[in-house]
Amino acid sequence: MSDLLIVDSVTKSYAFGGLFGRGTFKAVDNVSFTLEAARPEIFTIVGESGSGKTTLARMILNLIAPTSGTIRFRGTDLNAIRGSRARMDFMRHVQPIFQNPFEVFNPLKKVDHYLFMTARRFAGASKTAEVEAHADAALQKVGLSLAEVKGRFPHELSGGQLQRTAIARALIPGPSLLVADEPVSMVDASLRMSIVNLFRTLRDDLRVSIIYITHDLATAYYISDRIIIMQKGVVVESGPARQVLDNPQHPYSILLKESVLSPETIGEGILGLARHTGEGPPEASAEGGAATRTLAQPRSS
Numbered sequence: 001m002s003d004l005l006i007v008d009s010v011t012k013s014y015a016f017g018g019l020f021g022r023g024t025f026k027a028v029d030n031v032s033f034t035l036e037a038a039r040p041e042i043f044t045i046v047g048e049s050g051s052g053k054t055t056l057a058r059m060i061l062n063l064i065a066p067t068s069g070t071i072r073f074r075g076t077d078l079n080a081i082r083g084s085r086a087r088m089d090f091m092r093h094v095q096p097i098f099q100n101p102f103e104v105f106n107p108l109k110k111v112d113h114y115l116f117m118t119a120r121r122f123a124g125a126s127k128t129a130e131v132e133a134h135a136d137a138a139l140q141k142v143g144l145s146l147a148e149v150k151g152r153f154p155h156e157l158s159g160g161q162l163q164r165t166a167i168a169r170a171l172i173p174g175p176s177l178l179v180a181d182e183p184v185s186m187v188d189a190s191l192r193m194s195i196v197n198l199f200r201t202l203r204d205d206l207r208v209s210i211i212y213i214t215h216d217l218a219t220a221y222y223i224s225d226r227i228i229i230m231q232k233g234v235v236v237e238s239g240p241a242r243q244v245l246d247n248p249q250h251p252y253s254i255l256l257k258e259s260v261l262s263p264e265t266i267g268e269g270i271l272g273l274a275r276h277t278g279e280g281p282p283e284a285s286a287e288g289g290a291a292t293r294t295l296a297q298p299r300s301s
């Protein structure tokens with residue numbers, strides 16, 4: 001069985017301090033998990049602000065290097081990727097989706113510019129018709145079309161449309177992994193489900209694996225195959241998403257769930273969400289259940 005991504009004992013330390021003392025703290029502390037190439041999945045990283053999610057995402061995207069530990073994508077240590085060709089090849093396969101699409105797209109540039117540029121760089125398209133065909137095909141995959149987007153500036157699209165356009169852009173190179181860092185937190189609540197449902201479609205139809213980073217337990221519950229819960233850089237609990245979220249074991253996970261699904265909100269939470277979309281939560285996959293569930297020792301401090 002070949003692995004798509006291996007995150008092995010990865011730690012990222014930062015220095016802190018000044019006048020009153022110095023030291024290092026671990027933004028990400030000894031995190032390990034593996035995604036298999038043959039089984040695309042939505043792998044969710046949950047944790048409150050500051051728990052190390054973005055730092056981990058940036059290491060997986062090879063934007064920053066771990067202090068210790070290794071990350072391998074399709075067998076290649078990210079640390080060993082040198083030269084523009086190898087970098088391009090990595091970027092072709094691993095694409096980011098960011099939180100705020102209005103920050104990703106320059107407000108003074110038409111959004112089609114990004115799609116066309118990516119088609120030229122990564123899809124080998126050069127003629128206008130070819131470039132437009134690539135852009136249109138990618139937009140169709142996210143429920144849009146080039147006709148709807150062409151010639152428009154970012155502010156002429158809704159947040160949901162713009163995030164879909166960002167996802168379309170990420171699909172043009174034909175990636176096998178998307179790393180989506182809080183992709184729906186800037187999107188209207190009413191549109192969130194349509195974006196996360198899109199991730200499921202991409203997983204099932206395009207066989208793309210998705211690392212979905214969120215602090216939103218409701219969407220995490222709804223679309224994830226597996227989940228890890230992070231607190232202060234440490235994975236405190238991991239396993240099949242519904243098992244973990246239905247019955248969290250670690251005190252932090254329990255707290256996280258209680259804070260979201262308080263008695264007042266529980267009816268409107270996961271169940272309300274399912275009602276809204278007219279769909280129930282996904283059936284727990286038998287395969288997903290094969291993953292072992294693990295729990296970190298509660299921290300004493």
Ligand code: ADP
Nearest residue numbers: 014015027047048049050051052053054055056
């Ligand atoms: P999250 O995405 O879960 O909110 P982050 O990964 O952004 O968490 O941050 C984790 C911790 O690491 C935070 O305490 C943050 O302040 C710290 N951190 C992130 N990047 C840096 C950096 N470049 N230098 C110093 N500290 C950082």
Ligand code: MG
Nearest residue numbers: 053054055181
């Ligand atoms: Mg973050």
